[in-house]
Amino acid sequence: LMDRGLVNGFGAAKIAAATSWLSDEDARAADALLEDRLEGKNSEQIRKAASHVAMTVDREGASRRSEHSRAGRRLTVRHGEAGVASIEVEDGPVEKVAAAYTRIDREARALKTGGEPRTLDQLRADVALDLLLGGQGGKSERAEVFLYMDLATYLGVNEGPAELAGHGCIPASVAREIAGGPDTVLRRIITDPLSGQVLDLGRDRYRPTAGVGEFVRVRDRECRRPGCQRPAQACDLDHVVPWQFGGHTNADELIDLCRRDHRLKDEPGWIYRLAADGTLTVTTPTGQRYDSSPPPLHEPRMAEEPPPF
Template sequence: MKELNASLNSLGANDCMLVAQEVTSALARLEAARYRALSRLSELRGGVRSVIQEVALALSLVDGIAGSLVATGAALTSRLPRTLSLLDRGSLSGFSAQKVAEATAWLSDEDSLTADEVLESRLSGKNSTQVRKAASYAAARTDPAGAARRTTQRREGRRLSVVQGDSGVASIEVIDGQVEKVTAAWERINREARTLRDGGDSRTMDQLRADIALDLLLGGKGGATERAEVFLYMDMFTYLGLNDDPVKMAGHGHLPAALGRHIATGPNTVLRRIITDPLSGQVQDLGRTRYRPDAATAEFVRVRDRECRRPGCGSAAQSCELDHSIPWQFQGETNVADLVTYCKRDHRLKDEPGWTYHLEPDGTLRITTPTGQTYLSEPPPLHGPRSEPPF
């Protein structure tokens, strides 16, 4: 690899393009092998849902991407053999093959084979958007009545999604919203943004549309919003401006210290005292005078864990379920040494055959998957380790 990288520095533009094309074809063939391996794994494990989480842990992927890979592998090796052959020849990327699998997922196996045959000569050289459109069209032509039913089901399956980003931002997205309502909502937001802009508001149209949409969702208008609850983790030295260590928002990720201080000093902010070990940063205790003991225990566990404890899951602990490491019926105790937080999906995963969980006294969770892989989940410290107390 070093020799290849070194030789690239001496190539001309045309040769560089040829190398990029050859590598892309080679990657497609490797992706074909990965899809076959994941399909075989799912087959050996009986197609259980927990295969997705197992693949996510093993390949360091989020569950959504792992699920797409597993589903695409199963589709390519069963009902889309011609599309798989395009990967083997290096003429279609793995991402584009995923688009074909998604666009034809609702078809019967027989109709999938028909659409696959139609698509074989139409996908080479196409980008992923073109592939998706071609596959959707082929699927609709193969089963027109099914396409109509799918449209109804998609509209009934509308939902709202939150995507956490970096640098103090996040996105709210309406998934599968009814097209006429989405269009009408956009027109209303755009109209109000244009009115404010024409009235001298200095914000850009993009900023205005985003602010108006959020204000409407929070029941206000023009910047007036209702109080909302978020959990922000910041040590006292950062809060006082004595350092600029990143701040953690549960369910989102890290924020710059300046933004954390801005949020923490808001007019409706409520602060909670959290006591940590001065060296390790692990949460030891928190102010709880207004809580009953059982509520205080739950609050402590959620503050300590911050997020769902399965590695890779970022669900905020405040929306998670509490679970006994040792089941209650087997003398498990309801205390901070036996409780951990899981989102609803990962709480169910814990009871799947072959998954074992062990909670250490220090809060470290050891997870072993059905294939024997072991992963550790440690409660995150509030601040980084220090060589000596900060006072």
């Protein structure tokens, strides 16, 4: 693919990193699966596709590797000069780390009002330490992490990788452990085993009610600007067609954009179009066009291989 100019060195490095733990035989199988899936994808989409394929060809290995990593979690303190030190949770379970960051970030942003002189970085550090020391951090609000897994995997009859919004793939065994646990920070989203699209909030059954924002967040998972990975629950809901120009508040006309990309969209010269199937076309001021779809959990599967239930 590199010889034919279809994948650049940066994209190839993402594949190498995502598959480096596979055996030679499994790596060849991963190559064969990836070959048709890379054309036209950006480096982040390539990383996700490679990570998904690597976990697919060696499911047991992915599960062992993940359990091993999670067993190595620890808390470290590094002492600096001039009255500072750093504290870090290393290799913590990703669902808890992501939820913790979301909570800290949300409370820091709530404190960032007009008269607040601290930067967001400073506020996040202050909120985190305050929470560790038994304080409330700021305004208290529950943080959630979205876990996407297909129905068959959830039921334990399939071992397909699941995906954690804002992070990427995790092995089926870990996903089931998380989904079945008493964790209140987690929101699990079950997807159709064939199409990979969201099942429990399916488009066909959707009626535009108070749940519209929730549906759009679940559908989009992350900021919809191609390449941006901020989780949807930390994003703004944006009318593709501005309200004052005839836009409507329904799922066909709303997308998730992080604050930064939301501002960028409103700059002159940027054009956003949303198709009925959720495909977003972004045209930049220089006339380049990028298409992106809400990400299915996996590539569509063959209908002749029905799930075994």
